[in-house]
Amino acid sequence: MRLTVLGCSGSVNGPGAACSGYLLQADGHEPVLIDCGHGVFGELLQHADPNRVAVLLSHLHADHCMDMPAMLVWRRWAPEKATERSLLYGPAGTALRIGAGASEYPGQVDDISDTYDVREWVDRTAVDIHGLHIEPFKVDHPPSTFGLRITGPDGEVFAYSGDTGVCDEVVELARDCDLFLCEASWTHEPDARPMGLHLSGTEAGQVAARASARSLALTHIVPWSDADAILDEASAAYPGPLQLVHQGQVIEVRPPL
Known part of the structure; x- marks a missing residue:
């Protein structure tokens, strides 16, 4: 699998810094977009x-989601507009949330079902999309909120925390994964x-x-946090390979040899 970081700024975007958005692709398959925060669509x-x-x-x-209305406009009106619906998975209320953000009229909700086949996550119920096995x-x-454990065609495992506090579930979703993309918003x-x-x-x-x-x-480091201090904290608690992601970065996710 190949992970491309489209945006990684926490809570708000900034100059040249999009919010959460990650493109994950298995070789030979179309990609999936994980989250679509402010500024992600342009990336x-x-x-x-x-x-x-x-x-x-x-x-x-x-x-994590409010650049979806921009993608909706593109898919409806660009010269090479969408000819069929795409899958959109999210928590309960996703169609209402994105539809409210996309509507041009206050208090109304845009029906996005012409463009997206919207489905809701069910805890621990896996789905298969574009060559990926995805467990929320x-x-x-x-x-x-749902973190995701994603297994690729060769058994490689990518785990994404989503936004979360400390809980057993985030430990479980990351168990023995090859790459754990984890939020660390502050020191x-x-x-x-x-808290x-x-x-x-x-x-x-x-x-x-x-x-x-x-x-x-x-x-997901917030712009007012000290990224170097966050990295130092994590390195004191975790003995393995460690990095801060940056926008535009491409990371190969491979199983152990």
């Missing part, structure tokens, strides 16, 4: 045809973070260590 256009991408939303906070895990973050200092809403660098490292993840990639 997607550099890497894939929006008409051929399935979308997987971890949850419905704006920084409900994690600890408001509103309803572990008590005055730097609300339980997101992971600190220390907590991300601890989760990866508990899960025996083979490698750890940190994402």
Whole structure:
């Protein structure tokens, strides 16, 4: 599998920095887009045809889903517009949330069923999309949020935390994975973070260590956090290969030799 980081800024975007969006592709298959926060759609256009991408939303906070209305416009009105619906998976209420964001009239909801086949995650109920086996895990973050464990055609395993606090479920979804893409929104200092809403660098490292993840990639760092301090915290808690992801980065996900 190949992971392309379209955006990785936490909570809000910034100059040249899109929010959460990750393109995952198995060789010989069309890609899936994991989350579509502010600024992600423009980055997607550099890497894939929006008409051929399935979308997987971890949850419905704006920084993870609110570039979907832009993709909806493209798929409906661009010269090479979509000729068939694409899969869109997300938590309960996904069609309503995206439809409300796409509507031009306050208080109304755009019916997106002409463009997307919208389906809802069911905890621990796997689906197969574009050569990938995808298992959603409900994690600890408001509103309803799902981390994803994704197995590729050669048995390689990619795990994505979504947004989460510390919980057994995020450890389980990352168990023995080849790459764990884990949020680490801020440092572990008590005055730097609300408790339980997101992971600190220390907590991300601890989760990866508990899960025996083979490698750890940190994402969703909020712009006002100290990224180097978060990386140092994680490295003190996790002994394996570790990195901060950056926009435009491509990471190969391979099974162990």
